[in-house]
Amino acid sequence: MVLCWIWTCLVLASVSFGCLGGRLGIVSAAALEGASASLELCLGICGAVCLWSGVMEVMRRSGLASLLSKLLKPALTLLFPSAGKDEEALEALSQNASANLLGLGNAATPAGIRAAVRLKYLTGKSSSSAGDELCRLVVLNSASIQLIPTTVCAIRAAAGAEAPFDILPAVWLTSLISVSAGLAAAYIFARLGKACKRP
Amino acid sequence: MNGAVALIIAFTAVFALCRKTELYPALTDGIKDGLKVIYKIFPPVAAMLTAVYMFRASGALEILTDLLRPALAALGIPPETAPLLLVRPLSGSGALAVATDIIKQNGADSTIGRIAAVMAGSTETTFYTVSVYLGAAGIKKSRYAVPAALVADLAAFIAAGMAVRLLFGSA
Numbered sequence: 540m541v542l543c544w545i546w547t548c549l550v551l552a553s554v555s556f557g558c559l560g561g562r563l564g565i566v567s568a569a570a571l572e573g574a575s576a577s578l579e580l581c582l583g584i585c586g587a588v589c590l591w592s593g594v595m596e597v598m599r600r601s602g603l604a605s606l607l608s609k610l611l612k613p614a615l616t617l618l619f620p621s622a623g624k625d626e627e628a629l630e631a632l633s634q635n636a637s638a639n640l641l642g643l644g645n646a647a648t649p650a651g652i653r654a655a656v657r658l659k660y661l662t663g664k665s666s667s668s669a670g671d672e673l674c675r676l677v678v679l680n681s682a683s684i685q686l687i688p689t690t691v692c693a694i695r696a697a698a699g700a701e702a703p704f705d706i707l708p709a710v711w712l713t714s715l716i717s718v719s720a721g722l723a724a725a726y727i728f729a730r731l732g733k734a735c736k737r738p
Numbered sequence: 739m740n741g742a743v744a745l746i747i748a749f750t751a752v753f754a755l756c757r758k759t760e761l762y763p764a765l766t767d768g769i770k771d772g773l774k775v776i777y778k779i780f781p782p783v784a785a786m787l788t789a790v791y792m793f794r795a796s797g798a799l800e801i802l803t804d805l806l807r808p809a810l811a812a813l814g815i816p817p818e819t820a821p822l823l824l825v826r827p828l829s830g831s832g833a834l835a836v837a838t839d840i841i842k843q844n845g846a847d848s849t850i851g852r853i854a855a856v857m858a859g860s861t862e863t864t865f866y867t868v869s870v871y872l873g874a875a876g877i878k879k880s881r882y883a884v885p886a887a888l889v890a891d892l893a894a895f896i897a898a899g900m901a902v903r904l905l906f907g908s909a
Contacts, residue, residue, distance in 0.1 A: 541828055541865070546789050553792035556801070565795045573791025577784035580838050581776050589772030594750055596768025597761055601754035645771070648870065655875040668879030669872060677883040681867040682890035687743070688859030694838050695855050700846035704743060706855050709901040713860040716897035721890025728882035 583697030584690060591689040595643050604646070608637035618679075618722075619672045621661055628657040635680070642685045651680055671729050678721040684714050782831035790821065790839050814899045816850045818843075822857055827864035827891055834858065849902060856898040861891050 557566035598604050611633045616623030623629055631654035638647035654676055662670035669677070688710055696703040754761045793799050799821065807817040815823070819840060826833045837858040844850040864887045872880050 542832070545825070545828065545832075546785060549789040549793045552798045553789070553796040556796040556798040557792075560797050562796060566792050569791040569795030570788050573788040574784055576791065576839075577780065577787040577835065580783060580787070580835070581780045585773070585776045588775055589769040592772030592775065593765040593768035594747055596771065597750050597754050597759065597764045600764045601750070601757045601759035601761075603750065603753050651871055652874040655871045659875040659877065667877060669875075669877045669881050669883055673872075673875065673877065674881060674883040674886060677868050677871050677880075678886050678890055680871060681862045681864040681887040682894065683860055683862040685859065687746070690834065691837070691855045691859040694834070694841060694858075695846045695851075698838070698841045698846035698851070700851075703846075705906075706852055706859065706902075707742065709852070709856045709898070709905050710859045712901040712905075713856050713894050713897040716901075717860055717890045717894035720893030721886055724889035725882060725886040728886055732882065 580694070580697070584693035587693035587696065588690060591642070591687075595641060598641060599643060599646065604637050604641055604643065605634070607640065608633035611636050611640075618675060619658075622654070622658055622672055625657065625661055628654060628661060631657055632676070635676075636684075639680065639684055640686050642687060642689060647680070651676065671725070674725050674729070675722065678725050679718065682714065682718045682721045684718055686711075779831045779834065782829065783835045786825075786829070786832040786835040787839065790836055793821075794839070813896050814903075815895055816853055816899065818850050819854050819857060819895075822854055823895055826857070826861050827888065828866075830863040830866065833861075833863070849906065852902045852906060853898050856902055857895055860898065861894045864888060864891055 553566050554563070557563040612629060615629065615632050615636060619628070619632060622632060631650050634650035635647055635654050638644075638650055655673060658670065658673045658676060659666070662673070687704075687707065691710075692703045692706070695706070751761060754764070790799075803817045803820050806820045810817045810820060810823075821836045822833060822840060825836050837854050840854040841851045844854075846852075846855075864884075868880060868884055868887060872883065
């Protein structure tokens with residue numbers, strides 16, 4: 540829905556500014572250029588995206604992903620104290636986190652949803668507002684913590700980067716700061732919410 | 739860092755061999771899934787890139803960039819990445835399209851190109867994620883989930899500029 544608005548606004552703004560600047564011809568040409576550039580992009584990154592998806596599938600089937608999820612459990616217990624006491628919730632949470640780290644988007648979402656449903660069950664079935672741990676799960680998932688963002692690296696390779704993967708340390712540092720900031724914000728907002736409720 | 743990918747592939751292969759996993763079918767099945775991903779992202783990427791190219795050709799992008807320049811410069815964010823900041827939380831494939839455009843325009847190995855890549859690689863489609871998880875759990879009041887997730891996004895945008903300048907020097 541939001542995308543309908545954004546797309547329409549972009550096109551209308553382009554046409555209005557194009558008219559004002561007498562560049563409507565250039566804008567028309569650019570529309571076709573953009574469409575063909577999209578095919579170029581998809582073909583350019585297709586091989587790398589497919590290769591990584593293949594390697595990921597090997598990681599999943601060989602049990603490497605579940606090994607990682609076992610290693611993550613202690614850290615997740617700290618972050619999700621009540622879910623840490625529940626085997627089912629912890630299992631789903633750690634699968635979600637390990638799939639996110641490895642970039643297994645297709646596995647991360649179902650595990651995350653299972654974790655979300657379980658977290659809600661643990662906080663009380665009737666409640667229709669998100670508990671603190673559920674909010675933390677959302678923050679953790681919306682701040683990407685991917686070890687190797689292959690799609691972006693593939694784009695860099697297609698654009699002629701000399702060493703497409705040289706951004707990895709910068710990506711890790713940025714992800715770490717982003718996740719910490721998100722969790723800190725969640726903690727502060729939770730405190731503020733409780734302080735407001737108290738008379 | 740560039741050797742990392744080759745090492746990961748080799749390590750995965752050896753691990754799979756030790757665990758007696760059928761490596762080759764798993765690999766090709768995964769590659770097939772990769773094709774599906776490309777098939778799925780092409781339509782939104784085509785739609786968004788068309789609009790982005792028109793927007794840039796009309797000169798509107800330059801005006802938007804100039805408008806946001808003071809605010810973004812104060813945060814250490816290159817104003818050229820402004821479109822990415824606006825699209826990133828809303829659309830994953832849109833962000834991919836916008837990031838590609840910024841990387842192409844400024845050069846993959848330029849500071850701005852690297853910052854755009856780091857921004858795209860260290861953030862997620864926030865609104866999509868929030869709606870999927872809370873929707874699945876049947877939550878109506880998201881409380882502070884959206885603002886906290888947006889704080890994480892903003893932190894990533896600021897940190898991307900800092901991290902790239904720190905690790906690559908500000909060229």
